[in-house]
Amino acid sequence: MTPAEMKDAILHHLVYTLGKDAGHAKTYDWRMALSFAVRDQIVDSWFAATRRSYGGGLKRVYYLSMEFLIGRLLKDAIINMRLEEAAIDALTELKIDYRELLEDEPDAALGNGGLGRLAACFMESMATIGCPAMGYGIRYENGLFRQRFENGRQVEEPEDWLNQRHAWEFERPEVSIDIGFGGHVQEIGSRANWYPSEMLIAMGHDTPIIGWDGRWANTLRLWEARPMHGFDLQRFNRGDYAAAAEPEALARTLSRVLYPDDTTEQGKELRLKQEFFFTSASLRDILRRFESEYTDLKQLPKKAAIQMNDTHPAIAGPELVRILHDERGMTFEEAVRIAQATLSYTNHTLLPEALERWSEGLMGRLLPRHLQLIGRIDELHKRETGSQNVRVLEHGQVKMGELSFIMAHNVNGVSALHTDLMKTTVFKDLHNLHPKRIVNETNGVTPRRWLLSCNPRLSGLITEAIGEGWIDDLDQLEKLEPFVEDAGFVDRYMAAKRANKVELTSWIAEKLQISVDPDAIFDIQIKRIHEYKRQHLNVLETIAHWQAIRDNPNAGWTPRVKIFGGKAAPGYFFAKDIIRLVNDVARVLNSDPLTSRYLKVVYPPNYNVSLAERLIPAADLSEQISTAGKEASGTGNMKLTLNGALTVGTLDGANVEIRECVGAENFFLFGMTAEEVMTRRQVGGHAAEAIAADERLGRAIEAIRSGRFSAEEPGRYHGIVDNLTHHDYFMVCSDFTDYYRTQREIDGVFLDTAKWGRMAALNTARSGYFSSDRTIRGYMADIWKAEAASTGEDAAQ
Ligand code: 26W
DSSP, rough: OOHHHHHHHHHHHHHTTTOOGGOOOOOHHHHHHHHHHHHHHHHHHHHHHHHHHHHHTOOEEEOOOOEEEEEOOOHHHHHHOOOOHHHHHHHHHTTOHHHHHHHHHHHEEOOOHHHHHHHHHHHHHHHHHHEEEEEEEOOOSSSSEEEEEETEEOOOOOOOOGGGGOTOEEEEEEEEEEEEEEEEEEEETTTEEOOOEEEEEEEEEEEEOOGGGGOOOEEEEEEEEESSOOHHHHHTTTTOOHHTTTHHHHHHHHGGGGGSSSSSOOOOOHHHHHHHHHHHHHHHHHHHHHHHSSOGGGGGHEEEEEEETTTTTTHHHHHHHIIIIIOOOOOOHHHHHHHHEEEEEEEEOOGGGEEEEEEEEHHHHHHHHHHHHHHHHHHHHHHOOOOOSOEEEETTTTEHHHHHHHHSEEEESSSSSHHHHHHHTTTTTHHHSSTTTEEEOOOBBBHHHIIIIIIHHHEEEEHHOOOGGGGGGGGGGGGGHHTTTTHHHHHHHHHHHHHHHHHHHHHHHHHOOOOOTSSSSEEEEOOOOOOGTHHHHHHHHHHHOOOHHHHSSSSOOEEEEEEEEEOOOTOOOOHHHHHHHHOOOOOHTTOOOTTTTEEEOOOOOOOOOOHHHGGGGGSSSSEEEEOOTOSSSSSSSHHHTTTOOOOEEEOTTTTTHHHHHHGGGGGOOOOOHHHHHHHTTTTTTTTHHHHHHHHHHHHHHHHTTTTTEEEEEGGGGGGHHHHHHHHHHHHHHHHHHHHHHHHHHHHHHHHHHHHHHHHHHOOOTTOOGHHHHHHHHHIIIIOOOOOOOOOOHHHOO
């Protein structure tokens, strides 16, 4: 597309789609006009891909996920369609600021954190590789809440991304599927009829997901809940206006809001309804598509692979068995076998409080037939394996992890360490019964969004050096290794980093009225706030470092800017205290004339995908400091490494593999191993012992306890202090000394700019492994047994 064609397309949509003339158009109108112009280009590739995947009889992958944290889509689409130059030129002629249009797009936050963002990266990689696939999820009206700080405290506000027209989706009223809940079951021999008492409709909305270079596109289909019988006109005519709208409101509740808790399982009825709603709609849609092409349902596993993203869609097991057995006449055993061969399950956490369990009472009320089938699946498994100690139904609860494991032909962890721990902890007994079922697929991130698009300075430099092959073959980054020996290249590499830091410095000044030094270490911890991720360890080190500077202000300190980003679950009070503490500490430190030149704390509110895209390119240091054994993988760690931040981290999740790839000498390791953590937990009084052994730690905790950062309310953080001194399950105190020491080592290395630059460039050069393209190829080969279609490029040849 030439700039002139782009300009015409934009103006055409401005007038005929938006009904505006150029003289009156606002940023929103221009942004939508540009989006529609780009979307037109995508639709052609999308149709071509859809035709080829129907025609070719290829196996399709279905990715079922409660969350897709896709963020903004306009730039992603422009970059993958290679339309950036045309767009910029066209807009320049129209005197419109391209960047302002990009910033105007709401960030689609249909996810909480790592799991949802991974699903989004996977969708992009499947499109890039040409893996025929479809993502299924929920079209939440309100995504993850917007975070504001009020006197340092987190306040949640609804996120209303759908208030404006959403340019990227196509409503599919013809794809409407009935979903039932409750009611009763009538058993006829082994089979049964289920008569639900409550019905509603799942309506599809399709978003095309375009891969690199526009070669292939897949669909993300999100379900909206709609009432079966809309408006009650009789009630309305009687004057009962609220009651008339009631059924509609009730049905819509199902796709109303994303549950904002990613760590504690609440067992809420609405959540189970959401899970069944989107899983059942997706399965029916998948079977409808299968049956439009084939007749024999026994062939389903040959033509469809269904991936369950965590246990949230675990009801897919019993629902598929119910459809195949009760509705399509397969025997129960056969139905179970077909379902197992089709389904697979990814585990994303070992935290016991996050493992989903539903009470049999609730499950029986909402899904009576499914509860019966779960009982039979459990019995069948016991009979076949002779196992006494693994049960899905236990103590009046349905354990969704066990159910998913039993109903899947493969179960995967998301990093090597996490997969090993799955085998020895949560799924130990099941692993012994099925030793080949658990496999590892280490996570990855899409290099298009997380390098090419978010860091144009660095990606430009890379392309200049080694060509653009790295964009869809990230291993090619290793071609940078010889350049790393060239001081001139490293200088340019660090000049790109500095320019990114200067840009972030201006943003921080404008948005937060804090001035920071672009030559300081930009030290970044961005992720959900959780005790296991240990933001409070970072805060303690910050305080101890501040105290050391105050003791000796003229000692020639390496300047540092500590940047935090992240949300806490609304009901997770400890995490909310950590947020407030960071903000209180920031207030005191940033206004301390003795130290503020050397140490600043910055915590921009409302961390989301777009903010990540802004922060990551400017990072020098990546904080990956979880208690070993607790972080399943991490993916922010990969994005930061790829963009040339050095990691300070524990041997946890994918940090282990990052360190192996980039080399131990280019990674700042500290802390106990997962094994050492488990041993130390047995030591009574480990926290008190650690505090007694480290004067700095004791002093930092004492500053918090005495109200140094909360003079108006000295007792504000006694909860945190108490926890740290008496319990400290996450070993903050026991890891503090090594963490502090490592941070001072980092201060030293940073002063050697040539050495630091070389280490940073090596991190980029050696992080090709962390592309989600590699991850997806792993799933395709090991789990899905799916092949890539010939992409546009090959097909054109
Ligand atoms: C039922 C409540 C609930 C909701 C979501 C429990 C647990 C979750 C997710 C499993 C939490 C999550 O996002 N896990 C993260 O998944 C990432 C992608 O695999 C990993 O990189 C992170 O380490 C893991 O914490």
